[in-house]
Amino acid sequence: MKTIGKYQILGLLGRGGMGTVYKARHPELGHIVALKLLAPMDMVEAIVGMDELTRRFEAEARTMAGLNHENIATVWDLERDERGRSFFIMDYFCNNVGAVIGETYRVEAPSRVLRIDRAADIVRQTLEGLARLHAAGIVHRDMKPFNLLLTSSGGVRIIDFGLSKLRHEPLQLHGSEKVGSPYYAPPEQEEDAEAVGPTADLFSVGVMFQRMLTGRLPQLSCDPPSACNPDLDDDWDKFLSRAVAETPAERFQSAREMIEALDGLMDEWRARSANSCALPPELNDSAMGAEGGKGQPEFPRSEPIKTGPHAGPEALGLDELWRPRQYSRNEFKDRGDDTVLDQSSGLLWEQGASEYPLTRGEAQAYVQGLNAESYAGCSAWRLPTVEELKTLLTPVTQGSDFCVQPVFDTSRTRLWSCDRRTFIQSWSADTELGFISHHDDTCHNYARAVCSLGR
The missing domain is CATH 1.10.510.10 (Transferase(Phosphotransferase) domain 1)
Known part of the structure; x- marks a missing residue:
C-alpha cells in the first residue's frame, strides 16, 4: 500500500494546481483523514518556484491550525515526506x-x-x-x-x-x-x-x-x-x-x-x-401533498446490484442532477410501532433510522441486529436498493409543501443503499434534497431498513 510519511493512502480526493488531496489512514489508530500534499503542476512550479510554493503551503497549514473555530477545518499535523515535500493532515469529511x-x-x-x-x-x-x-x-x-x-x-x-x-x-x-x-x-x-x-x-x-x-x-x-x-x-x-x-x-x-x-x-x-x-385546507394547496405529479405504483427491484464506476444517472432512471425522472405514488400508512407500510408496494420501512450515522459495514450490522430481535415482527430486514430508496424521494419542499406533515423522521436524511458502485463504494440517497449519490464505505450515513411483506 502506498504511504506518505506514516499515513496509508486509500484514494485520491482531488488535485489542483498546487497540491493533491488524498484519503488516508493513520496506521496505528485506523482513523481516516484527509492528507494534502504539496505536488504542484510543472507549469505552476516553473512560474512560482518551489521555495515560494512551499512557503505558501506551510503558511496555509499554520493559518488553519491557528484558527480554533467550529466552522473552519482543523489541521492536525504538518510534516515532510521522504522526498522533502510538505504535507498536512485534516479531518476527513465525505x-x-x-x-x-x-x-x-x-x-x-x-x-x-x-x-x-x-x-x-x-x-x-x-x-x-x-x-x-x-x-x-x-x-x-x-x-x-x-x-x-x-x-x-x-x-x-x-x-x-x-x-x-x-x-x-x-x-x-x-x-x-x-x-x-x-x-x-x-x-x-x-x-x-x-x-x-x-x-x-x-x-x-x-x-x-x-x-x-x-x-x-x-x-x-x-x-x-x-x-x-x-x-x-x-x-x-x-x-x-x-x-x-x-x-x-x-x-x-x-x-x-x-x-x-x-x-x-x-x-x-x-x-x-x-x-x-394555519390556514384552512381550502385556502392553501398543501392538501395536494406529495401526490401531485406522481407516477404509477410499481414494485421496485429488491435484489442488490453492483453498477460499476462508470454508471451514469440514466442507468438508475435519474435526470442529469441524479433525481428521479418520475416520482413514485405511495400509499404510506403509519402502523404506530415506529414503522411505515407502503401499501402500494408491500414494503415495510423503519419510520426512523439508525440513531447515529454509520459506515457501510456498521449499517449492515445494524440491520442484522434488527433481524436478531425480529423488530416489528419482521426478521427479514435489509438495506434498501436504490430503486426502493427512490420511492421515498420527493421534490425539494417549497411553498405550502412545508405544511404537509412528514411520515418519516426528517432528521436523518442521508441513507445507505445495499447497491454497490464499486468494491469500496455504495449508493445512497438524500431524502431531504431528493437525489441519489454514492459514497466510500468508510463514510457515515444513516441506515433505514426495509422489509418486504409481500406483493
Missing part, C-alpha cells in the same frame, strides 16, 4: 456543498435547489467562520461550494486557504497567476487581488447563496431571484442583490452584519410559513 448542489466542471450548468432553511443554515455557518477569519485579518479569496465541507451532522467547515491574504503579509503573485474562481470571485479581485478586503468573501457567499436558492449563478439567473423560487419575496431579492453588488461599498460590510440581516429574513420566513400552514 460531503461538501458543491457535491450536494450537484455542481460540476461545467459551472454554468443548473444545479440542485436546496430548501430555504437548509441553504440559510449553510450560509449562516459559513459567515460565522468568515467572521472569525476576518477578525484575524485574513481574507480567504477563494470561497466556493467545493471549499465548504459538510459534517455528518450538517456542520460546515471552510477549507483551502492556499490563496488567502493575511494582514500585512502580501501574497507574491506572478504575472499569469489568478486568485479565486470564475463567477465566485468579485470583480475587484480580478483587477487587483491584493487590494481586496472582507467584502470579497461576502460577495462569494452571496453567489453561493443565490445558487443554492435558485439553482443558477447570479450572472446567469432569472432576475429577480424570487422569480425562480416561490419562497423568496422582495426582501430576499434586496438581500441577495446587496450581497452580490458590483462594488464593495454597496455590499454588506461585515460577516456579522450579513448574519443579522439573514436572521431577520429567516424569522419573517418562519412566521410566514407558520401562518400559511
Whole structure:
C-alpha cells in the first residue's frame, strides 16, 4: 500500500494546481483523514518556484491550525515526506456543498435547489467562520461550494486557504497567476487581488447563496431571484442583490452584519410559513401533498446490484442532477410501532433510522441486529436498493409543501443503499434534497431498513 510519511493512502480526493488531496489512514489508530500534499503542476512550479510554493503551503497549514473555530477545518499535523515535500493532515469529511448542489466542471450548468432553511443554515455557518477569519485579518479569496465541507451532522467547515491574504503579509503573485474562481470571485479581485478586503468573501457567499436558492449563478439567473423560487419575496431579492453588488461599498460590510440581516429574513420566513400552514385546507394547496405529479405504483427491484464506476444517472432512471425522472405514488400508512407500510408496494420501512450515522459495514450490522430481535415482527430486514430508496424521494419542499406533515423522521436524511458502485463504494440517497449519490464505505450515513411483506 502506498504511504506518505506514516499515513496509508486509500484514494485520491482531488488535485489542483498546487497540491493533491488524498484519503488516508493513520496506521496505528485506523482513523481516516484527509492528507494534502504539496505536488504542484510543472507549469505552476516553473512560474512560482518551489521555495515560494512551499512557503505558501506551510503558511496555509499554520493559518488553519491557528484558527480554533467550529466552522473552519482543523489541521492536525504538518510534516515532510521522504522526498522533502510538505504535507498536512485534516479531518476527513465525505460531503461538501458543491457535491450536494450537484455542481460540476461545467459551472454554468443548473444545479440542485436546496430548501430555504437548509441553504440559510449553510450560509449562516459559513459567515460565522468568515467572521472569525476576518477578525484575524485574513481574507480567504477563494470561497466556493467545493471549499465548504459538510459534517455528518450538517456542520460546515471552510477549507483551502492556499490563496488567502493575511494582514500585512502580501501574497507574491506572478504575472499569469489568478486568485479565486470564475463567477465566485468579485470583480475587484480580478483587477487587483491584493487590494481586496472582507467584502470579497461576502460577495462569494452571496453567489453561493443565490445558487443554492435558485439553482443558477447570479450572472446567469432569472432576475429577480424570487422569480425562480416561490419562497423568496422582495426582501430576499434586496438581500441577495446587496450581497452580490458590483462594488464593495454597496455590499454588506461585515460577516456579522450579513448574519443579522439573514436572521431577520429567516424569522419573517418562519412566521410566514407558520401562518400559511394555519390556514384552512381550502385556502392553501398543501392538501395536494406529495401526490401531485406522481407516477404509477410499481414494485421496485429488491435484489442488490453492483453498477460499476462508470454508471451514469440514466442507468438508475435519474435526470442529469441524479433525481428521479418520475416520482413514485405511495400509499404510506403509519402502523404506530415506529414503522411505515407502503401499501402500494408491500414494503415495510423503519419510520426512523439508525440513531447515529454509520459506515457501510456498521449499517449492515445494524440491520442484522434488527433481524436478531425480529423488530416489528419482521426478521427479514435489509438495506434498501436504490430503486426502493427512490420511492421515498420527493421534490425539494417549497411553498405550502412545508405544511404537509412528514411520515418519516426528517432528521436523518442521508441513507445507505445495499447497491454497490464499486468494491469500496455504495449508493445512497438524500431524502431531504431528493437525489441519489454514492459514497466510500468508510463514510457515515444513516441506515433505514426495509422489509418486504409481500406483493
